[in-house]
Amino acid sequence: MVRKIYFPIILLLLSSFSSFGQTVTANASTDKKDYLVGDYINFTIQVQHDKKENIIPPTIQDTIGALVVIKKDTSFDTDNNGAITSTYKYILSGYDSALVLIPPVSIQYKGSSDTAFQSLSTNPVQVLVSTLKINPGGKIKDVKAPIKIPLDWKLILLWALAGIIILLAAYLLIRRYLKKRSLIPEIQKIITLTPHEVALNSLHDLEEKKLWQQGFIKEYHSSITEIIRRYFEKRYQLPALELTTSEALELLKRRSDAEVILNVTKDFLNNADMVKFAKFIPLNSVNEEMLKQAYEIVNKTVPTEKKEEKPEVANVP
Amino acid sequence: MDIAALNEKIKQESAFVDLLMNEISKVIVGQKQMVERLIVGLLGNGHILLEGVPGLAKTLAIKTLASAMKAKYQRIQFTPDLLPADLIGTMIYNQKDGNFFIRKGPIFSNFILADEINRAPAKVQSALLEAMQERQITIGDQTFKLEEPFLVLATQNPIEQEGTYPLPEAQVDRFMLKIKISYPTREEELKIMKQNVDGVENLVQPVISPADILNARNLIHEIYVDEKIEKYILDIVFASRSPKDFGLEKLSDLISYGASPRATINLALGAKAMAFIKRRGYVIPEDVRGICLDVLRHRIAVTYEAEAEELTSENVIQEILNKVEVP
Known part of the structure; x- marks a missing residue:
């Protein structure tokens, strides 16, 4: 009878330990809230967790919601007295003007006492992608000039050095050829006998x-x-x-x-x-x-x- | 011996060559080179391999030569079913007295025409070539010396090579000369036509005896070969073995193997025989060059590369002759 009472209590206690052990939180954010079409959106996911927790980095493919993933930027961990913050940075971009919702990103993790992976999601982030505002009454402007590439002095020096070497080699070859040619008349003198x-x-x-x-x-x-x-x-x-x-x-x-x-x-x-x-x-x-x-x-x-x-x-x- | 005296002697003793050639020319129209080479083979104690299409008077030439010399002649047609015994002879059992007796084969003659030698299998070819080399035949336990002069004229047909047994290089080397004959000229052919259609048979009279040939052979040994000529012969033979040493780099890849020492011997012998025919007591470079092609063409093998470029041993020999300095 006593056994029958203890068993559910133990089971309840064990399940409460596991919920207390979950110290993992995830947060998603962007650097701004308003963007123009084509602007780079710096999207950051931060996951706070204990050292003991094993975090699987979020997997974001080519697109996320209505935004395009331009590149996966960086990912790093910061340790603050055993509390780890894993940061994952992405550059996104939107090509349609709209109020865009970046959906929650699922993050998988496993604690030291966990037997299976658990997951949590980031918060959704809302950004506004808008087009350029055109002033119809404004002055018509000329097309922008092409962007000038700044001079790479190292490259110029390298080319100059190569040019000098080629000129030097050509000079030496010509000098050698002329030296040889100057010998030919002497030989011809010998063989000009009829x-x-x-x-x-x-x-x-x-x-x-x-x-x-x-x-x-x-x-x-x-x-x-x-x-x-x-x-x-x-x-x-x-x-x-x-x-x-x-x-x-x-x-x-x-x-x-x-x-x-x-x-x-x-x-x-x-x-x-x-x-x-x-x-x-x-x-x-x-x-x-x-x-x-x-x-x-x-x-x-x-x-x-x-x-x-x-x-x-x-x-x- | 004094060269002047030898020269005089050769002039006298070689007079029969003109007689012989005149007699042969009664029957054989043109083919002067072939007839001349037959006499070279006869005087040089060598054998001849003759290559030419059918109907070029190969058989008639040797038959006429035999008639003009009052010598024994046999023609053997080589076929795939020919046996060595058909050639050299065999022992036959006589039931009457219960003994074996020897029946000599057709090889026991002075002149043998081995017609289409490459049609007979290797064992028959070997039997003939052995007889050519040893100049004796063994049947049962008896050995018979072959009668001198002994000349084998083997013919090969350059066309219809199917079902033939080509002579191995080692056996071809035993022939002193390999002569290639071609068609007669238009004028010669007209003469041949008239001669054969008129129905008048030109009878060849014996003008010399086999003894005259044996005597001439002894004289040929006395013909003077200067060391410059000897060096010229060696240069030609060695140029076929190591063409690079003679500035013939382009021939290196074309020659599979060069001429053998037997070629050197035969070239010297052939040159001496040529000098005898020209009624001289000494050899000059013309004699060497005159016989060179016939002595070497079957002794130099060309590579596949040369064959691909349609180059023959004759082209190689010509290149050598054009490069090696004449003394």
Whole structure:
């Protein structure tokens, strides 16, 4: 019987503890009450609670009532001797003129002794969004000038520095190129020798070496034919060094300006082939004749310069 | 030996070449290069792989050569069902006396025309190529030396490759020369037409004997090859192996593998044979260049890249010849 009386009393006591434990309060506010269309509305939610209470931040999506959420600004907690104030700031805006009611925002929390989340709501906030008041009798004003962006000196300095570096690099490259170009004329001086000048110089050098007189007959014939083949390469643009005697003669036959040397070249190359490939030991007179033939081949094929016809000058009295 | 004396000797001994060529030209119109290469193969103791479309007188050429030399000739048509025994011979059981006796195959001749060699399976090709290399045949427990001169002229048809057994590179390398023959000129074709339609058969008379060829082969060994020519041959062969060393960087990606040492030997031998045909006792660069394409074309393999660009081994050889300096 006694048990039957105590049980409801205990249950009543437990339920009263839980209502006494709820120290959470929530408050919503705006910085002003009157706004123009498009103005930023600073909307703040403050939740006071104990340290032990676990607060879930309010979830506000893209819109709240008739207002648009521009951005979620900041959220922070302030501690005042164990009493915590959680602040959540939002920037809202309205695009229609009206008396707008920001609806209550639900906040979830859970105390240390709670087994499930509980919720409470903020107070509704009313704001007035109005349009610009136009004075129909007022003066017509011009359109506002575009907003001038203030100069960013850091950026200007950066650009200037980059410009200086580019100019410096360009200067160095041009100086290097000019230095290289100044060397080119010297090289050109060396290669401006005509093919016959090169060949005649080489023949003269070979003569000076006196190879066959020292017994180097094969070397002499190899060198002399190489000079003439190189001469053909440059003079007639033939790959004479890569051609056999018969092939070289065949190509020379096709050149009208080589007609004068065809017979002498045939004798010259064939004789040299005999010495080079058939162990043929020629007489001294043949060796001398080879040099004469080589000179003849070069001298007879020196290109004649075309005489420039001067335009007749009219006899002006 | 003195080169002048050797030159004189070669001039005298090589006179039969003109006779032989004249005799062959009675029957074979044009194809001078093919006939010349046949003689090079004969003198160089090598074998020849001939590639050309049907009807270009490949068979007639070797038959005529055999007739002009009074030598034995056999033609073997290679087919997929051919067996090695059909080629080299076999042992046959004689029921009368209860013994086996040897029946020699058609390979026991001086000149063999292995027609369409790539139509026979690998075992028959191997049997022939072994005989070509060893110059002897073993049937049962008996070995027979093949009669000299022994020349195999194998033909390949560049068209109709379906159902063929292409010769492996290692076996192709055993042929001294690979000759490619093309169609005759208009004038030559007219002559061929008249010659065949008139019904007058030109009989080829034997102008030389096999002994003359063997004698010429000995003489060819004496032909002088200067060290400059030897270096030229080596340059050509080495340029096919490492083209970069010869300033032929562009060929590096086009050559799969270069010419073998057997190519070097055959190039030197071929050049000597060419000098003999030209009646000289010494080799000149023309001889090397003249035979180079036929010696190397089957010994240089090109890459897939080269094939994609429609470049053949002949293009590669031509590039090498254009780059390597002639001594």
